Amino acid sequence: MLASLSLILLCQLAGEVITRGLGLPLPGPVLGLLLLLILLLARDRFSSIARGPLRNSGVETASKGLLKHLSLLFVPAGIGVVEKLDLLATHGLAIILILAVSVMVTLLATVLTFRLISRLFSEAP
Amino acid sequence: MKDNPFSLWVYLSQSPLLWLTVTLLVYAIADAVSLALRRHALANPVLHAVWIIGAFLFATGTPYAIYFGGAQFVHFLLGPATVALAVPLYENRKIVLASIVPMLAALVAGSVTAVFSIVLLAEAAGLPREVILSLAPKSVTAAVAMGISETLQADPSLTAVAVILTGIMGATVVTRLMNRTGITDFRARGFAAGIAAHGIGTARAFQVDEVAGVFSGIAMSLNALITSFLVPLALTVLMR
Numbered sequence: 001m002l003a004s005l006s007l008i009l010l011c012q013l014a015g016e017v018i019t020r021g022l023g024l025p026l027p028g029p030v031l032g033l034l035l036l037l038i039l040l041l042a043r044d045r046f047s048s049i050a051r052g053p054l055r056n057s058g059v060e061t062a063s064k065g066l067l068k069h070l071s072l073l074f075v076p077a078g079i080g081v082v083e084k085l086d087l088l089a090t091h092g093l094a095i096i097l098i099l100a101v102s103v104m105v106t107l108l109a110t111v112l113t114f115r116l117i118s119r120l121f122s123e124a125p
Numbered sequence: 126m127k128d129n130p131f132s133l134w135v136y137l138s139q140s141p142l143l144w145l146t147v148t149l150l151v152y153a154i155a156d157a158v159s160l161a162l163r164r165h166a167l168a169n170p171v172l173h174a175v176w177i178i179g180a181f182l183f184a185t186g187t188p189y190a191i192y193f194g195g196a197q198f199v200h201f202l203l204g205p206a207t208v209a210l211a212v213p214l215y216e217n218r219k220i221v222l223a224s225i226v227p228m229l230a231a232l233v234a235g236s237v238t239a240v241f242s243i244v245l246l247a248e249a250a251g252l253p254r255e256v257i258l259s260l261a262p263k264s265v266t267a268a269v270a271m272g273i274s275e276t277l278q279a280d281p282s283l284t285a286v287a288v289i290l291t292g293i294m295g296a297t298v299v300t301r302l303m304n305r306t307g308i309t310d311f312r313a314r315g316f317a318a319g320i321a322a323h324g325i326g327t328a329r330a331f332q333v334d335e336v337a338g339v340f341s342g343i344a345m346s347l348n349a350l351i352t353s354f355l356v357p358l359a360l361t362v363l364m365r
Contacts, residue, residue, distance in 0.1 A: 008205045015208070027269040029207035030349050036211035041218075060216070063209035066202065067342075071171045071328035072152045073203045076196035077267045078175040078289035080282045082182055083189045087283065091252055098246035099263065099287060103295045105242050106264060106321040107302055110235030110344075114313035118227035 004053040004062035011035045138187060144195025151177050164332045166297045171325055175289065203268045206324075207349075210342045217339045224312055231313070232344065235320035236351045239264035240359045248363070255279060257364065261356045263287040266323040269349040273356050288323065295322020296329035311337040319344025 014035055016028030024031075036059070043054045053059040081088070088095070137143045155170040155177070162168040182192055193200070214221065221228070240261055247257040258279035262270040267288045274284035295318060303314045315337030318326035323345050331338030 005205075008208050011208045011211075012204050026353060027207075027272055027349060029204040029268065030346055032204075032208040033211045033214075033346055036208055037215055040211065040215040060212050063212035066206050066209045067213070067331075070206055070324050070331075071169075072149075072156075072174075073199055073206055074171050074267060074289055074292065074325055075148055075152055075174045075178070076193060076200040077203075077271075077285040078171060079179050079182065079192065079196070080189060081175065081286045081289070082179045084283055084286050087256075088286075091256060094250040094252060095256070095260070095287070096290065098243065098250055099260070099291050100294050100298075102239065102242040102246060102263075103291055103321050104298060104302060106235055106239040107295065107299060107317045108306070109238040110231045110317035110320045111303065111306065111308055111313045113234035114227045114231035114316055115308055115310060117230040118224060118310070118313070121226055 001058075001062060004059045007039075007053040007059050008032075008036065008062065008066075011039075138185065139191065139194075141195035141198070144192045145198055146195075147178060147181065148174075148196045148199055151181075166300060166329075169293055169296055169325075169329075171289065171328075172293045172297075203266070203324075207266065207268065207346070210346055213339045213342050214346075217336070220312070220336065221339070221343060227313070228316060228340075228343070228347075231316055232320065232347050232351060235317065235344070236264070236348050236355055237359075239321060239348075240352060240355050241363065244359055244363045254364070256283065258360065259283040260287050261360060262352055263291045264321055264323060265349050265352045266345055269353065270323075273353055277357070277360070289325070292322045292325025295326045299326060299329060300333060312340045315340035316344045320348050323348070 011032040012029050015030070015032030018024070019026050019028045019031055039049070039054065040059075043050050053062070152170060152174040155173040158173070159165070159168040159170045178192075182189065243260050243263060244257060247260055252260075258277045259274055261277070262273040262284060265273065265288070267285055270284050270288045271281040274281040299314070299318045299322065303317070308314060311334045315330040315334065318330045318337065319341035322329070327338060327341040327345050330341035
């Protein structure tokens, strides 16, 4: 468990070091995700790195435990709303309405494009 | 302590222990209620935890900075959780590779719609420039959206609020909206949830269907990548 968490943190740390070091316009944790994915794929190719957290689904179990409570992690930032009450009093209704419209349009645009393209490709001769 | 009944409160309200406990406890209760209501969309645990804790801070006159001193331990885990998304991606790599073309097309369509729709609507509503800049990355996961907001010299804390509102709204409407469109493909439904409503949409997707959750997680990480580039571009095109 401890080794698995360390591996996850290490991936994030490497991601931060690389993105900041090279000035990439990319969040460190996203690069960390790619690094962990590469490690997992490499483990299947080369059995020599299948040790510690990369053995017996160690890092898999730890990651799933973290993702099980993903929505909890948004609570602290969300409560920042208490600092924005005066702004929300003046523009709140407009902000909430346009966010709602934008979310629905985005959901529909994404799902319809996905279905359209997937149908085009599966029906191709 | 007996001399001054407030001294205990003064001590506790300044320590991380109290606010960390409050965050976990209120969320645990909101989550249990959501489970008891069979994950009804309106029983979203994030929504209810946010207003209950917010009201408690307001009632006790606690500044957000003091609260965050305790809650930052939870907030910090957003980074490792983003890294952890590699695992469902790895475990479902076959189904992901099989649908790579529709995924990339939907990614472009979705992220462009997310950014352009909010900027255009905010301009039409006559919102101030700083508010528009802060709203632009609202479909991306909190940690990344706040980073984008910072580079635009907008208001990262307003961005965080917009991100959470977007996530809650997306998670609330996604199932009903998708049922109404008659789309039963859980890859497409999950992918849309991740593009439009980041981690809160992904948490919702995992509650509905495992494949939907995986595609939502992928959509969320790809969207974080592309939106970092798209937002500055969209703002130069749309705002002058």
